[in-house]
Every structure is written in structure tokens, then in C-alpha cells.
Amino acid sequence: MYKISVIPGDGIGKEVMEATLHVLEVINVEFDYTFADAGDEYMEKTGVALPQETLDIVKASEACLFGAAGESAADVIVKMRQELDLYVNLRPVKSYPGTKCLFDNLDFVIVRENTEGLYIGLEDETDEGAIAKRVVTRKASERICKFAFEYAKKTERNKVTAVHKANVLKKTDGVFKGTFYKVAEDYPEMELDDRYVDATAMFFITKPEMFDVIVTTNLFGDILSDEGAGLVGGLGLIPSANIGDSQGLFEPVHGSAPRIAGKGVANPAAMMLSAVLMLEYLDEYEEARRLENALVNVLQEGKVVTQDLGGSASTMEMAAEVRKKLEA
Numbered sequence: 399m400y401k402i403s404v405i406p407g408d409g410i411g412k413e414v415m416e417a418t419l420h421v422l423e424v425i426n427v428e429f430d431y432t433f434a435d436a437g438d439e440y441m442e443k444t445g446v447a448l449p450q451e452t453l454d455i456v457k458a459s460e461a462c463l464f465g466a467a468g469e470s471a472a473d474v475i476v477k478m479r480q481e482l483d484l485y486v487n488l489r490p491v492k493s494y495p496g497t498k499c500l501f502d503n504l505d506f507v508i509v510r511e512n513t514e515g516l517y518i519g520l521e522d523e524t525d526e527g528a529i530a531k532r533v534v535t536r537k538a539s540e541r542i543c544k545f546a547f548e549y550a551k552k553t554e555r556n557k558v559t560a561v562h563k564a565n566v567l568k569k570t571d572g573v574f575k576g577t578f579y580k581v582a583e584d585y586p587e588m589e590l591d592d593r594y595v596d597a598t599a600m601f602f603i604t605k606p607e608m609f610d611v612i613v614t615t616n617l618f619g620d621i622l623s624d625e626g627a628g629l630v631g632g633l634g635l636i637p638s639a640n641i642g643d644s645q646g647l648f649e650p651v652h653g654s655a656p657r658i659a660g661k662g663v664a665n666p667a668a669m670m671l672s673a674v675l676m677l678e679y680l681d682e683y684e685e686a687r688r689l690e691n692a693l694v695n696v697l698q699e700g701k702v703v704t705q706d707l708g709g710s711a712s713t714m715e716m717a718a719e720v721r722k723k724l725e726a
Contacts, residue, residue: 399428399429399430400427400428400429400430400460400461400680401430401432401458401459401460402429402430402431402432402459402460402461402462402463402676403431403432403433403434403452403455403456403458403459403461403462403463404419404431404432404433404434404462404463405433405434405435405436405437405452405456405462405463405464405465406433406465407436407437407464407465407466407467407468407474407654408437408438408439408465408466408467408468408470408654408656408659409466409468409653409654409655409656409659410465410466410652410654410655410658410659410664410713411437411464411465411466411467411654412465413659413660413662413664413666413713413714414465414466414650414664414665414666414668414669414670414713415463415465415669416713416714416717417666417669417670417713417714417716417717418463418666418669418670418672418673418717419431419463420714420717420718420721421670421673421689421692421717421720421721421724422673422689423721424721424724424725425677425685425688425689425724426685426688427677427680427682427685432455432458432459434451434452434455434456435449435452436448436449436452436467436470436474436478437466437467437468437470437474437654438467438468438469438470438654441470441473447467447470447473447474448470448473448474448477448478453478453481453482456478456482456645456647457482457645460646460680461645461646461647461648461676461679461680462645462646462647462648463648463649463669463672463673463676464647464648464649465649465650465669466649466650466652466653466654466655467653467654468653468654468656471653472519475640475649476517476519478640478647479512479513479640479647480513480518482640482642482645482647483513483642483643483645484512484513484640484641484642484645484646484647485511485512485513485538485541485542485545485641485642486509486510486511486512486542486545486639486640486641486642487508487509487510487511487512487619487638487639487640488507488508488509488510488549488638488639488640488641488675489507489508489510489619489623489626489636489637489638489639489651490505490506490507490508490636490637490671490675491504491505491506491507491508491606491623491626491627491629491630491636492504492505492506492630493505493629493630494630494631494635494667494693494694494697494698495694495697495698496697496698496699496700496703496707496708497630497631497635497697497707498631498632498707498708499629499630499631500628500629500630501606501607501629501630503607504606504607504629504630506606506609506610506611506612506626507549507553507555507610507611507612508612508614508619508622508623508626509542509545509546509549509611509612509613509614509619510542510613510614510615510616510618510619510620510623511538511539511542511613511614511615511616511619512542512616512640513538513616514533514534514535514538514615514616515532515533515534515615515616515617516530516531516532516616516617517616517617517620518531518533520533532567532570533570534570534571534573534574534615535573536573536577539573539574539577539578540577540580540581542613543560543577543578543581543582543613544581544584545613545641546558546611546612546613547581547582547584547585547588549611550588550610550611551585551588555610555611556588556589556610557588557589557590557591557609557610557611558582558585558588558589558590558610558611558612558613559590559591559592559593559598559609559610559611559612559613560574560575560578560579560590560591560592560593560612560613560614561592561593561594561595561598561612561613561614561615561618561619561622562574562575562592562594562595562614562615562618563594563595563596563618564594565594571615574615575592578590578592578613579592595614595618595621595622598612598622599621599622599625602622602625602626602629603629606626606629623636623638623651624651627651631707632706633650633651633652633653633668634650634652634664634665634667634668634704634706634707635665635667635668635671636650636651636652636668636671637649637650637651637668637669637670637671637672637674637675638650638651638672638675639672639675639676639679641679646676646679648672648673648675648676648679649669649672650668650669650671650672651668652668662712662713662714663704663705663712663713664704664713665703665704665706665707665713665716666704666713666716666717667693667697667707670689670693670717670720671690671693673689674686674689674690674693677689688724689720689724691723692720692721692723692724693720693723695723696716696719696720696723701719702715702716702718702719703716704716
């Protein structure tokens with residue numbers, strides 16, 4: 399039995415979390431859930447977006463399922479990444495049938511450095527405006543690049559691409575690029591290359607099938623993964639994993655979506671796919687594939703899916719259909 403912390407959070411986070419837990423009830427893996435609070439609504443009640451109690455609960459668990467945070471995201475999810483040293487943000491970009499994907503043959507992964515870059519939030523106001531500090535260290539670059547190569551090896555992928563802007567950001571991205579090629583020396587069997595982030599953004603639109611595993615810095619990874627979502631049907635289909643040496647936190651990319659919160663129409667696919675990533679993290683690969691395949695069957699049939707997928711089902715109706723496939 400795995401100890402799992404659950405943070406539903408804000409907005410549709412609660413709804414997609416309920417749907418996903420409903421589906422996980424019929425997975426052949428036992429979970430012991432501990433629920434915790436964080437986000438806008440909790441901050442309105444207490445003045446604190448992320449209580450220490452929640453951090454302690456996550457630290458004591460083997461993995462965490464996280465729904466969504468609203469305006470307090472920087473104080474919640476970004477802080478959790480830093481406090482728990484979740485230095486990997488893994489974001490798969492995969493085409494699924496029955497979705498509004500622009501390309502039907504995509505299956506690549508963005509490995510984003512999660513703890514530094516511009517997202518450390520070191521900003522100062524000046525007489526002219528403001529200055530932000532961008533930090534790129536060899537240590538962080540080395541461990542994220544090593545993770546990318548190890549992940550490629552483990553998942554039988556054969557190419558790793560470093561994405562940077564070292565022609566302009568010569569010192570910070572120079573460290574990242576140089577470290578990438580140094581780490582690559584330990585993986586001579588792997589095909590590798592590096593590309594500028596602006597060119598990568600273009601290739602996402604023109605030749606996205608050229609990518610397999612992308613490793614990049616924090617801000618670039620955040621932007622590219624949302625662009626990747628646009629290629630395969632939107633944010634409602636993109637999961638993510640935040641991984642450190644001893645913790646894993648799994649969340650959809652879509653955020654709290656306050657405009658549709660409470661209406662029961664949110665697409666639960668990204669949260670369910672985040673649970674797939676959690677099962678893989680726990681080495682429960684067979685059950686991960688069962689859950690993903692059940693979801694794919696529902697998407698492919700297109701009969702019981704949410705409005706953004708062309709259907710009229712509610713969040714829980716779609717969850718019930720996925721559960722039915724698992725039980726069949």
C-alpha cells in the first residue's frame with residue numbers, strides 16, 4: 399500500500415481530483431490517502447497559501463497528487479518544488495485519438511529544470527523599472543541533464559535535445575549547454591543535439607516529430623510545454639510530474655480554470671494522465687498502461703467525453719466511463 403498525499407487545491411482542481419480518485423479505486427494497487435490544504439481558498443481562510451502541515455504531509459508520503467492552484471500558484475507549487483527539491487518537471491506531449499491534436503503522431507517529453515532560472519523570483523525595482531536575476535548552476539544543469547539521459551534510456555528513447563539560448567545568454571546558458579555535452583559523454587549510445595529556444599518553438603509548429611526527449615531550463619521549459627499542449631489538443635490533455643531524489647508530485651498543467659469551476663464540465667484527462675505518471679514513478683507500469691489505455695478507449699470512442707473534447711458529458715460521467723473500461 400502506497401502512502402499518497404492529495405491536495406485538491408482550487409477551482410477545477412477539486413473536480414478533476416475527485417474524478418481521478420474515482421478511477422484509481424479500481425486500479426490493482428492499494429493507496430492510503432492523506433488529504434491536505436493549499437491554494438487561494440485556503441489562503442482566504444487563513445492568510446497562508448501553503449501551510450507547514452501540508453509540506454510535512456507531502457514529505458511523509460511516497461507521492462503527491464495535486465489538483466490546481468489559482469493566483470497563489472507561485473506561493474504553492476513553485477514553493478513546493480523548491481522546498482522539496484523537486485528539480486525535474488516532466489511534461490509528456492503525446493497525440494491521443496479523438497482529440498483536437500494538430501499532429502497525430504507525436505510522442506515526445508520535455509524535461510524541464512524546476513528549481514532555478516528566472517523562477518527563483520529574485521527581482522528588484524529600480525528607478526527605471528525592475529531587474530530579475532537568472533541563476534543557472536552547474537550542479538542543477540548536471541542533474542537535470544543526467545535525469546533526461548537516464549529517462550531516455552529507461553523508456554527506450556534514443557535522442558536527447560538540449561534547448562537553450564547560449565548565443566545571447568552566453569554565461570548562463572553557456573553553463574547549461576556545456577554541462578549537457580559533458581553529461582552526454584557518459585551516454586555514447588544516445589543520439590544528441592542542441593537547439594536555440596526560438597528555433598525550437600518554430601520546429602514545434604513545422605516538424606515536431608523530430609523531437610524525442612528535450613531537456614531545458616525553467617522558463618523555456620514552461621513556455622515550450624504549453625506550446626506542446628497546443629499541438630495535441632490543449633492543456634486539458636497535458637500531465638506533469640515534479641520529481642526529486644526522494645519525492646514525486648503529480649499535477650495537470652491546466653491550472654484552476656475559475657471560469658468553469660463548479661460547473662462539472664472540466665476535462666479530467668490531464669489529472670488522470672498525471673496519475674499515470676505517478677504509477678510509473680512507483681514502478682507500477684502495468685497498471686499505468688491499463689489506466690492510460692482505458693482513457694484512450696474513451697477518447698477514441700468520443701461518446702462520453704467533456705465539451706472541450708466535442709462531447710456533452712460531465713467530469714464525473716467521463717470518469718465513470720473510464721472506470722467502466724478498467725472494470726471490463
